[in-house]
Amino acid sequence: MTLRGITTRGLGVAAAAVVLPLLGFRYGYPDLALLGAAAALALACGIIFAVWRPRLGVERVADPDRVARGEPAAMTLTVRNTSRVRAANLVAADRCGAADVPVPLLRLRPGRDTTVEYPVPTTRRGIVAVGPLRVTRTDPLGLLTLSRAYGGTATVWVHPRIHLLRAVPAGMARSLDGRIDKVPHGTITFDSLREYVVGDELRRVHWRSSAKVGELMVREQLDTSEPTIVVLLDDRAAAHPALRDGTAESFEAACEAAASIVAAAVREDLPVVLHLVSGRVEGPFLDVLTEASLRDGDLTQTVRTLRQSRLGDTLVYLTGPGGRVDLGEVGGLRGPYPVVIAGLFGDPDAAPVSAGGSLIVIEAEDGEQFAGAWDGVRGW
Incomplete structure (x- = not known):
């Protein structure tokens, strides 16, 4: 709870509640003392009214929560009066970045909810923090104002704008003899020979080496050039x-x-x-x-x-x-x-x-x- 401040009217009533009874009793003016007591009563009623805490449920959904700079993003805020007996007659604002978005909650009856959708600013790259909802209550006489926070916060990530790049570096292939050549993508290159095992593809058999050794030998191949x-x-x-x-x-x-x-x-x-x-x-x-x-x-x-x-x-x-x-x-x-x-x-x-x-x-x-x-x- 945050006391935003006593209004000018509230300061006057508070001063009257203190000064008038003193003057009335000192100089024998009961009417002044009565006015001072009325001022004190009005101030007490205002405090009781403003201090009453409405029971509200707050939900917010960002759509989407990650967006490129300049693209649209929206926040949907739902406020529900979870109280069973009292209607909420409030003034509320949702914090969105550096701005406040007004949320109408006038005469929100028990069990009812209201939904507000508003755009999230995406003109700048960065993280936009949304929330919490600030609910302000002022007593009927306008003597003081109190503000409370409801619900958590949501985050909208505004990513840098992405421009289409059609060309991509091809990368370099490092062969076994140390040579470096450019390649369009990863290259499959001969690495070594090993004995044939059941399940090897026959097209990988190295027939010349097999004839020299006297048994089937297959080629091991290696991707040597996945560009990074x-x-x-x-x-x-x-x-x-x-x-x-x-x-x-x-x-x-x-x-x-x-x-x-x-x-x-x-x-x-x-x-x-x-x-x-x-x-x-x-x-x-x-x-x-x-x-x-x-x-x-x-x-x-x-x-x-x-x-x-x-x-x-x-x-x-x-x-x-x-x-x-x-x-x-x-x-x-x-x-x-x-x-x-x-x-x-x-x-x-x-x-x-x-x-x-x-x-x-x-x-x-x-x-x-x-x-x-x-x-x-x-x-x-």
């Missing part, structure tokens, strides 16, 4: 200096690019790994990108970790204007990662990057422009 994409999102505040309303447009564009790459890899059934410069990633990738915010991070340490772990064969580094000076450091991963791509956002007026062939640089203002430039890259 590693997405490194630069969430350092220094990389995205142009803050506006608590975030940077370059960082929003980088999150959209990361989400688009992850979605394209999943669509093509390719392994994908997401890393943040600030630390480890835990949970579904789209949820991680939804929660991502600008903070401190050590790019040098992250590059060292990626060099040692060698998580894949295609590295995509997504950064903002402040990350331009770090492209050379990331380009140094060209050894352990045969293909290194950098997405540079929010710096359209700067001179074009000359990477010297160590990495492919895509400069874009937003996620949509990045998707178009991504599909235009050749020679992966």
Whole structure:
């Protein structure tokens, strides 16, 4: 329960309840004392009325609870008067993000319910907390107001906008003799020979070796080249200096690019790994990108970790204007990662990057422009 405040009228009545009886008894004016007692009685009745706690059941359902930025999402709120004897004549508001949504509860009879549906704002990436329901009661004389919270909260995840990427890195095939070649997808390659066992396919029998050994020998094959994409999102505040309303447009564009790459890899059934410069990633990738915010991070340490772990064969580094000076450091991963791509956002007026062939640089203002430039890259 929260006491929102005694109204101006309530303050006047409270003062009268204290002062008038004192003046009446001191100077012998019983009428003043009577008025003071009436004021005290009115204040007590107002407190009793406002303190009464209505019994309400609150349920809310988000449809959907995960949505891409800009797509519609709705919250359905059902409030039921679980009291058996008293109707609820209330003023209520449901908290939705930074706004309050009015909920009509006038004359809600016992056992009845009311349902309200309203849109959830999805114009910004992030987590929108909805609830709890705040119910306000004011006594008939308007002396004081009390507010209570009902029900729990719900969460709507506003994921970064996903842009269609038609091109996906093909990956690299590492053969047994150490050669590295590009392949469209995972490649099945000869690994070794072993003796034939019942159930082996005859088409895998290596007849020449079988003739030399004197018994059937079959080929063991190995998938040597399942391509893996590693997405490194630069969430350092220094990389995205142009803050506006608590975030940077370059960082929003980088999150959209990361989400688009992850979605394209999943669509093509390719392994994908997401890393943040600030630390480890835990949970579904789209949820991680939804929660991502600008903070401190050590790019040098992250590059060292990626060099040692060698998580894949295609590295995509997504950064903002402040990350331009770090492209050379990331380009140094060209050894352990045969293909290194950098997405540079929010710096359209700067001179074009000359990477010297160590990495492919895509400069874009937003996620949509990045998707178009991504599909235009050749020679992966």
